[in-house]
Amino acid sequence: MIGDIRALLARHLPGYEVHTAVPSGDGLDNTVHLVNGELIVRARVSDPGSVRREVALLAVVKDLVAVRVPEVLFADERAGVIAYHALPGxxxxxxxxxxxxxxxxxxxxxxxxxxxxxxxxxxxxxxxxxxxxxxxxxxxxxxxxxxxxxxxxxxxxxxxxxxxxxxxxxxxxxxxxxxxxxxxxxxxxxxxxxxxxxxxxxxxxxxxxxxxxxxxxxxxxxxxxxxxxxxxxxxxxxxxxxxxxxxxxxxxxxxxxxxxxxxxxxxxxxxxxxxxxxxxx
CATH class of the missing domain: 3.90.1200.10 (Aminoglycoside phosphotransferase (APH), C-terminal lobe)
Known part of the structure; x- marks a missing residue:
């Protein structure tokens, strides 16, 4: 998996170096990795085609609520991946x-x-x-x-x-x-x-x-x-x-x-x- 993450980040964040990629909170629908202790890379297992809709949804939710929600750094529809900076807490x-x-x-x-x-x-x-x-x-x-x-x-x-x-x-x-x-x-x-x-x-x-x-x-x-x-x-x-x-x-x-x-x-x-x-x- 770390090889896939390196390839994704090389494509979307040229120059970003991956030092660590630790599994974090995998569930039924997603696999999640914490990269370098700062970046969440989440792959949608069951429905990769939902990525575009989720990106649009998060943009709307961010303006609706006072609580912090993920702000998408990049999304890869083909891979079913969303990446964002890890939230505090x-x-x-x-x-x-x-x-x-x-x-x-x-x-x-x-x-x-x-x-x-x-x-x-x-x-x-x-x-x-x-x-x-x-x-x-x-x-x-x-x-x-x-x-x-x-x-x-x-x-x-x-x-x-x-x-x-x-x-x-x-x-x-x-x-x-x-x-x-x-x-x-x-x-x-x-x-x-x-x-x-x-x-x-x-x-x-x-x-x-x-x-x-x-x-x-x-x-x-x-x-x-x-x-x-x-x-x-x-x-x-x-x-x-x-x-x-x-x-x-x-x-x-x-x-x-x-x-x-x-x-x-x-x-x-x-x-x-x-x-x-x-x-x-």
């Missing part, structure tokens, strides 16, 4: 902050801005994501069969009651969303508990805004979620909360299955650590 999933409540106000402001963006304009840059709740629940039921033995016996009834219940009705309103606002995509300064950036906008979509609150609940807990909502300017009622809880629980089961199979073990560890607050929050 470290991902929350691997570097928790001592006071996560301090993240709530900027997250509330971020989601207020995203969800207020003109839907028709954003639809040109971010595809609709209309995955039905019954299908999500069915997927969670299948995943749970594979991981049930790893869930502590005392917590299994929480999960099983959820899986046996009816899914919530579909949302009446769709908004522009980050759509994958998990801790791995939130950067923060651990010394000050300050949100320093939001990364990985590849799943951004026009969808149910409850998706953006779901992973905040799953990863940061119900207390932080309530503080985020206190700083949020958009509507959020009991049905919105019901859907956010539903999405959070499905996402936790998915992460548990991923971390116990092909993904990094930290996904499963976090899922188990956050299971109780996610299924009772």
């Amino acid at each position: 470290l991902p929350l999933d691997q570097h928790p902050v001592p006071d996560p409540k301090r993240l709530a106000e900027p997250l509330g402001g971020l989601l207020s801005a995203l969800h207020a963006a003109p839907v028709e304009r954003m639809r040109e840059l971010a595809p609709p994501d209309l995955y039905p709740a019954p299908t999500l629940l069915h997927d969670a039921q299948l995943d749970y069969r594979d991981v049930e033995r790893h869930v502590p016996a005392g917590q299994r009834p929480l999960v099983e009651r959820f899986l046996a219940a009816e899914p919530p009705p579909e949302p009446s309103t769709l908004r522009f969303c980050h759509n994958d606002l998990g801790a791995e995509h939130l950067l923060a300064d651990a010394a000050t508990s300050t949100l320093t950036g939001v990364i990985d906008w590849t799943d951004a979509a026009v969808t149910d805004p409850a998706h953006d609150f779901a992973k905040i609940l799953r990863d940061l807990g119900p207390e932080v979620l309530d503080l985020v909502l206190a700083s949020y300017d958009g509507p959020f009622d009991g049905e919105d909360r019901r859907r956010a809880l539903f999405y959070a629980r499905c996402a936790l089961i998915e992460d548990l299955a991923y971390g116990l199979s092909t993904g990094p073990a930290r996904y499963a560890e976090a899922a188990l650590a956050h299971l109780e607050w996610t299924f009772t929050g």
Whole structure:
């Protein structure tokens, strides 16, 4: 891979010397390398043709929100690669902050801005994501069969009651969303508990805004979620909360299955650590 990175940088940044290229945060859809401790080079594995759309999207998002997002240094559509200077801070999933409540106000402001963006304009840059709740629940039921033995016996009834219940009705309103606002995509300064950036906008979509609150609940807990909502300017009622809880629980089961199979073990560890607050929050 380092040879490919050298070739890409030679083409797009003539004279830039590659001394180190360290894998950083690979996921299901992307491979990511940190070059020379300063440059992120991310290759889109599943859909390289989406690069042009993401570059345009990031340019718009940068002007929408107060939080820092990647500013593209160069993009290579043929290789499915985007490069940008690494943002300050470290991902929350691997570097928790001592006071996560301090993240709530900027997250509330971020989601207020995203969800207020003109839907028709954003639809040109971010595809609709209309995955039905019954299908999500069915997927969670299948995943749970594979991981049930790893869930502590005392917590299994929480999960099983959820899986046996009816899914919530579909949302009446769709908004522009980050759509994958998990801790791995939130950067923060651990010394000050300050949100320093939001990364990985590849799943951004026009969808149910409850998706953006779901992973905040799953990863940061119900207390932080309530503080985020206190700083949020958009509507959020009991049905919105019901859907956010539903999405959070499905996402936790998915992460548990991923971390116990092909993904990094930290996904499963976090899922188990956050299971109780996610299924009772």
